[in-house]
Amino acid sequence: MHQKPTKTCITSAEFGRLYSDYNPRFTEVTYRYVRDRGIAEDLVSDSFMAFWEERDRLPEDVNAPAYVLTIVKNKCLNHLKVRLLHLQIEKKLHSTQQRLIQSDIQSLAACVPDTLFVEEMQTMLDRAVGRMPELTRRIFEGSRYENKSYKELAQELNIAFTHVNFEMRRALKILREEFKDYIFTLIILLAVSNLI
Numbered sequence: 001m002h003q004k005p006t007k008t009c010i011t012s013a014e015f016g017r018l019y020s021d022y023n024p025r026f027t028e029v030t031y032r033y034v035r036d037r038g039i040a041e042d043l044v045s046d047s048f049m050a051f052w053e054e055r056d057r058l059p060e061d062v063n064a065p066a067y068v069l070t071i072v073k074n075k076c077l078n079h080l081k082v083r084l085l086h087l088q089i090e091k092k093l094h095s096t097q098q099r100l101i102q103s104d105i106q107s108l109a110a111c112v113p114d115t116l117f118v119e120e121m122q123t124m125l126d127r128a129v130g131r132m133p134e135l136t137r138r139i140f141e142g143s144r145y146e147n148k149s150y151k152e153l154a155q156e157l158n159i160a161f162t163h164v165n166f167e168m169r170r171a172l173k174i175l176r177e178e179f180k181d182y183i184f185t186l187i188i189l190l191a192v193s194n195l196i
Contacts, residue, residue, distance in 0.1 A: 009058045019048055022065050026072050033076050034083075043079060047071035121179075128178040132171055139164055140171035 010018065023044060031040035051068045058067070129137055138157065142148040148156070150164045157164070 009060050009062045010055055010064055014064075015048075015052055015055075018064050018068070022068065023048065026069060029069075030072055030076055034079055039079065043075045044072055047075055124178065125175070128175055129171075132174055135159075136167045136171045136174070139167040143168060 026044045026047070027040050030043050031037055034040050034043065047068055050071050051064070129140060132140065135157070139153055142153045142156070143150070150161055150168070154161045154164045
């Protein structure tokens, strides 16, 4: 079976003339809408390519410049719709980022690092002291929180002065282990707690 060749609406030479005659005009029109020379050129070139690929399916009497311009128009519309969608998404993201930044600003403005750190360290200290053996804890609290001397503690607890000294070393060893990463801050905290 022999197929009858289809007649195209435009030859290669006619397409070349169409392209050279209308490409600059269509690019200028497109540029007015998309405001980007490279995008305008791409949209127009894509439109001419689409026309060339469809030429065998078009009627012989097609108005080629009008057909290409319709493709250009549709490609411009699609480009602008996508661009608008991107701008709307960016605006929402920007708005969300602004709210997050504003929240961070408020959070940081309200934050008092010294207070937070001291509170955290005090909680850790209280927890460590609470885990000490009872006698060790009583001696530590008497010495650090009640400003009692070792001699006063020895008399109050009816134990030897050297035993008070031993229990304090034991308490400080427990705290050093608990606060090995915070030892400098612990020293400051203990000094501050004695002042309060």
